[in-house]
Amino acid sequence: MNTTFAASEVLGAMITPAVLISASGTLVLSTSNRLTRVVDRVRVLASEAEQLRKGESSVEVEARRRLISQQLPVLSKRALLLRSALGALYAAIGFLVATSIAVGVSVALQWAYGWVPVISGLIGATALLWGSLLLVREARLAIGSTLQELEFLGREVGRKD
Numbered sequence: 001m002n003t004t005f006a007a008s009e010v011l012g013a014m015i016t017p018a019v020l021i022s023a024s025g026t027l028v029l030s031t032s033n034r035l036t037r038v039v040d041r042v043r044v045l046a047s048e049a050e051q052l053r054k055g056e057s058s059v060e061v062e063a064r065r066r067l068i069s070q071q072l073p074v075l076s077k078r079a080l081l082l083r084s085a086l087g088a089l090y091a092a093i094g095f096l097v098a099t100s101i102a103v104g105v106s107v108a109l110q111w112a113y114g115w116v117p118v119i120s121g122l123i124g125a126t127a128l129l130w131g132s133l134l135l136v137r138e139a140r141l142a143i144g145s146t147l148q149e150l151e152f153l154g155r156e157v158g159r160k161d
Helices: 002-056 059-108 115-158
Strands: none
Touching: 002 059, 002 115, 059 115
8 A cells, every 4th residue: 555655646746747848838839839920020021121112202101111120129039038938948848857757767766866856847847937937028028019010000090191
């Protein structure tokens, strides 16, 4: 009976990081999608800038050029934040997998280094937290950029020719 309890306790300890691995994987998928949207937005702005370059110069065209030039540094920051977040999330997955393995090895071999899975788990959880914080920062930039564009569109719609 004591062996069964120990086995279920070990399996529980090995499965706990799996929940965080699943959360990290979901965030990786979401972050990859966000990065794709940033790349798509850059391509749209590049195409739009090319069209504006070919057209005549007017107040509206100059306003749109200004908006595009203001959005490019924000998109660059967003791409860099997303890259860093992906790196942190991948590191979290790696450390959490290592934690799960270290728990099993520690028990199976009656390893005296029980602190290894604890440290590995803490590093993985910290990487997950860091990746999440980077994603919050990126989301704030995305919302700021969207609000800036909405303000521009509001002015354009309200403009009387």
